[in-house]
Amino acid sequence: MNEFELIKNYFQQLAKKSLCSLNLNDDVFFDKKNRLVISVDTYVEGNHFIDFKKPDLVIKKIIRSSISDLICKGVKPKYYFISGSGNKKSFSKSNLLKISKSLNDEQNKYKIFLSGGDTVFSNKLSFTITSIGFANNIIYRNKAKVNDDIYVSGNLGDSYLGLLVLKKKIKLNSSLNKYFINQYFMPNIQLQLVNHINKFANTAIDISDGLLTDLDKMLNTQQLSYKLHLKDIPISHNLKKVLALKNLPKVNYISRGDDYQVLFTASKGKKSIIKKIASNYGIKLTKIGSILKVDKKPLILDHKNREISIKNKGYFHQF
Amino acid sequence: MNEFELIKNYFQQLAKKSLCSLNLNDDVFFDKKNRLVISVDTYVEGNHFIDFKKPDLVIKKIIRSSISDLICKGVKPKYYFISGSGNKKSFSKSNLLKISKSLNDEQNKYKIFLSGGDTVFSNKLSFTITSIGFANNIIYRNKAKVNDDIYVSGNLGDSYLGLLVLKKKIKLNSSLNKYFINQYFMPNIQLQLVNHINKFANTAIDISDGLLTDLDKMLNTQQLSYKLHLKDIPISHNLKKVLALKNLPKVNYISRGDDYQVLFTASKGKKSIIKKIASNYGIKLTKIGSILKVDKKPLILDHKNREISIKNKGYFHQF
Numbered sequence: 001m002n003e004f005e006l007i008k009n010y011f012q013q014l015a016k017k018s019l020c021s022l023n024l025n026d027d028v029f030f031d032k033k034n035r036l037v038i039s040v041d042t043y044v045e046g047n048h049f050i051d052f053k054k055p056d057l058v059i060k061k062i063i064r065s066s067i068s069d070l071i072c073k074g075v076k077p078k079y080y081f082i083s084g085s086g087n088k089k090s091f092s093k094s095n096l097l098k099i100s101k102s103l104n105d106e107q108n109k110y111k112i113f114l115s116g117g118d119t120v121f122s123n124k125l126s127f128t129i130t131s132i133g134f135a136n137n138i139i140y141r142n143k144a145k146v147n148d149d150i151y152v153s154g155n156l157g158d159s160y161l162g163l164l165v166l167k168k169k170i171k172l173n174s175s176l177n178k179y180f181i182n183q184y185f186m187p188n189i190q191l192q193l194v195n196h197i198n199k200f201a202n203t204a205i206d207i208s209d210g211l212l213t214d215l216d217k218m219l220n221t222q223q224l225s226y227k228l229h230l231k232d233i234p235i236s237h238n239l240k241k242v243l244a245l246k247n248l249p250k251v252n253y254i255s256r257g258d259d260y261q262v263l264f265t266a267s268k269g270k271k272s273i274i275k276k277i278a279s280n281y282g283i284k285l286t287k288i289g290s291i292l293k294v295d296k297k298p299l300i301l302d303h304k305n306r307e308i309s310i311k312n313k314g315y316f317h318q319f
Numbered sequence: 320m321n322e323f324e325l326i327k328n329y330f331q332q333l334a335k336k337s338l339c340s341l342n343l344n345d346d347v348f349f350d351k352k353n354r355l356v357i358s359v360d361t362y363v364e365g366n367h368f369i370d371f372k373k374p375d376l377v378i379k380k381i382i383r384s385s386i387s388d389l390i391c392k393g394v395k396p397k398y399y400f401i402s403g404s405g406n407k408k409s410f411s412k413s414n415l416l417k418i419s420k421s422l423n424d425e426q427n428k429y430k431i432f433l434s435g436g437d438t439v440f441s442n443k444l445s446f447t448i449t450s451i452g453f454a455n456n457i458i459y460r461n462k463a464k465v466n467d468d469i470y471v472s473g474n475l476g477d478s479y480l481g482l483l484v485l486k487k488k489i490k491l492n493s494s495l496n497k498y499f500i501n502q503y504f505m506p507n508i509q510l511q512l513v514n515h516i517n518k519f520a521n522t523a524i525d526i527s528d529g530l531l532t533d534l535d536k537m538l539n540t541q542q543l544s545y546k547l548h549l550k551d552i553p554i555s556h557n558l559k560k561v562l563a564l565k566n567l568p569k570v571n572y573i574s575r576g577d578d579y580q581v582l583f584t585a586s587k588g589k590k591s592i593i594k595k596i597a598s599n600y601g602i603k604l605t606k607i608g609s610i611l612k613v614d615k616k617p618l619i620l621d622h623k624n625r626e627i628s629i630k631n632k633g634y635f636h637q638f
Contacts, residue, residue, distance in 0.1 A: 010419040014426060014433035029400070029434040036355060038434070040400040040449055044441045081348070081359040083447050091325075100329040107333060114333035115348040115357070119325060122363045124443030128402050130359055 027069040027205065030138050037133045039069035045125040050166055052086075052125055055095045057185035059102040065208060066129035067110060068189045068260040072206035073140075074198045075133040076191075079115040082129055085122035110191055139264070142221045143203035148265035148291040150226060151274065153190045154284050155236045156211060158183035160256035172242060179238050187260040196277045197264065204264035210257040212300075212310065218263060219291075227299040228289035230254075230308060251300070251308050265291055345460050346388040346524065356452045358388035364444040369485055371405075371444055374414045376504035378421040384527060385448035386429060387508045387579040391525035392459075393517045394452040395510075398434040401448055404441035429510055458583070461540045462522035467584035467610040469545060470593065472509045473603050474555040475530060477502035479575035491561065498557050506579040515596045516583065523583035530574040531619075531629065533582055538610075546618040547608035549573075549627060570619070570627055584610055 029038045043062045045052055052058055067077040082103070084091065107113050115132070162184025164170040165177050172180070197204060205218040211233070215226060233254045235243075243250055266274060271287075278285040292299075300308045348357045362381045364371055371377055386396040401422070403410065426432050434451070481503025483489040484496050491499070516523060524537040530552070534545060552573045554562075562569055585593060590606075597604040611617075619627045 010415045011422075011433060011436075014419065014422050015435075029398075031398075031434075034353070034355070034453060036353070036451075038400065038449070038451070040402055040436055040447075042402040042404055042437045042439045042447065044404055044439050047440055079348075079350075081357065081449070083359055083361040085361055085363055085443075085445050096325070096329045100333065103330075103333050114330060115350075116334075117330075117359055118361045118447075120361045120363050120445075121366055122443050122445060124404075124441050124445075126404050126439075126441060126443075126445065128359075128361065128437075128447035130357070130400070130449050132355075132357070134353060 026141050028073050028075070028138065030073075030135075032137075035134045035136060037070060037073065037075045037135055037138060039066055039131045040128065041066050041069065042126055042128045050163075052090055052095070054185070055090075056098040056102040059099050060106055061185045061187070062127055062129055063103070063106045064187055064189045064260055066131045067112065068187075068206040068208070070131055070133045071189060071191060071194050072197075072204045072262045072264075073135075073138040074194050074201070074204070075135045075138055076194045077110060077112050077131050077133050079113050080129055080131045081115055081117045082127060083118040083120075084125075084127050085120050086125040087121065087123055090125045091119065137198070139197060139201050139204045141203055141205055141218050144219055144222060144224055144265040144291045145202055145267065146224065146291055146293055147268060148202055149268055149271065149287050150215070150228065150263070150265050150289040150291060151285050151287050152207070152211070152234065152261055152263050153193060154188050154259070154261040155234045155239070156207070156259050156261060157235050157239050157253040157256065159187055159258040159260075160253060161239060161242060163258065170242075170246070176238060176242065183236075184258065187258070189260050190262055190283055192281050192283050193262055196281065196283075197262070199277070200266045200270040200274050201264040202266060204262055207259040207261050207263050208257055211255040211259075211263065213255070213257070214263055218265075223294040225292040225294050225296045225298050226289055227292055227296070227301060229301050231303045232286060232288045234284065234286040234288075251310055255310065347392055347394070347457065349392075349454075349457050351456075354453045354455060356389060356392065356394045356454055356457060358385055358450045359447065360385050360388070361445055361447045369482075371409055371414070373504070374409075375417040375421040378418050379425055380504045380506070381446055381448055382422070382425045383506055383508045383579055385450045386431065387506075387525040387527070389450055389452045390508060390510060390513050391516075391523045391581045391583075392454075392457040393513050393520070393523070394454045394457055395513045396429060396431050396450050396452050398432050399448055399450045400434055400436045401446060402437040402439075403444075403446050404439050405444040406440065406442055409444045410438065456517070458516060458520050458523045460522055460524055460537050463538055463541060463543055463584040463610045464521055464586065465543065465610055465612050466587060467521055468587055468590065468606050469534070469547065469582070469584050469608040469610060470604050470606050471526070471530070471553065471580055471582050472512060473507050473578070473580040474553045474558070475526065475578045475580060476554050476558050476572040476575065478506055478577040478579075479572060480558060480561065482577065489565070495557060495561065502555075503577065506577070508579050509581055509602055511600050511602050512581055515600065515602075516581070518596070519585045519589040519593050520583040521585060523581055526578040526580050526582050527576055529576040530578070530582065532574070532576070537582060537584075542613040544611040544613050544615045544617050545608055546611055546615075546620060548620050550622045551605060551607045553603065553605040553607075570629055574629065
């Protein structure tokens, strides 16, 4: 059973349709009357982060992952709650100092602050982050239109390379190691987008599970298809270098998740405003494909417009 | 290090004082400008609940525990988020059905609804509940006044007896067993109080860790003391029966926690309105003592006004 089936079979009927317009099937909950936007996510050691050897970096990663849910909806995160379950070792004085310092760094960077939380004893380390923002409206999932362009912010794949480095599944020089590990723990989330995305996006999601998995999620109840151009999918200079050096196919590195970039669609007429905003505010926004009618099959095309088959579309939570 | 020290040493400075008036030292976070009241709590198997053999009952207990934080502040809970971490066994189809049904029961009973959440894989079972309400004002901790009467809602101690039954540390007949186990899993939280408590209470807290521990928490930054009359502390007819039958001292059974009753103080002049509201709405509210100046020592008095010493004041979370 995947998480969609789980929600649909057991929890959907508990939501109040009139108020909970997102119906449990979105990154956030939006209470329009009270302008309240909430994201709740749990991060477990060994699953969402490898271990807790670098508490300062793990904390940065999970805070960014949490507020990324709000950012992709065009909502400025305002404050957050952190609930930690762990043992004495995880919450030693030295680790608590690192956690506190990291939270402080993130608070200054993203203009958010701690509102509360909970610390409980458990042999398994996990954190639940509740992030709160306020907005008159948000950008929903399932609002793409046929012929929309598909865009993504920033670069994809760096975080996955960082994971491979951390798991010792790839060997690079120390400067590249450091670069990718930093991208894994501290993704360049796009706070600036919150002030502009509502000017052009029809629908949006943040990429946590992988480009293709999240593209499917963004369109999930819609009868739509898509085509993507592999050559247009933005990757960093460093990732290009590694792919060339190791002779690795790009297609295997762009949909592995943990990117926390914003995936969105926009009508073709929005092309110039998107270009302008990207340039004025220094936000990298790249057109990577378009939305098709459902009678077309989803396609990923190479530089010669040939179809590419892709094995791993990203991460699916299974129970 | 207890939870107060943990908050004070590592997290207090991350809260925004101007907005977060409760400063992490209360049951809830209150954003007055947005009228938003939030409680976040994590419940771990083996700590907050013994095991998951009765998923339906565990779910009821943790939902009530969570909304109890709002109720004691005079805030009606409106919706909630539930994040579960667990393995395939904990989240089997049969358990998910029970969880879903229990949530539905609680939703109908307390007029709340599910807004979202998260389910992640972990070998250790835990739940984080985020409960949300809206209010123009709330009843804070640390607002007791010298000579205030101290009150408690409902009865204390039944839940602890239930725990002893579940842990096989006390033997009772099957009807008493059932009664106390039900009280342990389904405490009679006082939703009705939210509409009235702001008419009389100066300060309030819900009793989760134990009467005396939570009384200390309610007054924690205040230079105040108290006296309690043991004979006035309300216990159920069934608990009275067990204490008499087994020749157990009442004092050892009234501050063990998990009661989820509301502890509050009120000026002496509020006595008649408290009596009236209690009677009109069928809410049991009992005066159990009074607030003293700090130069007096905290006292628990027996029926002859002799001082009683008490070993176990309740539960303190330690790291």
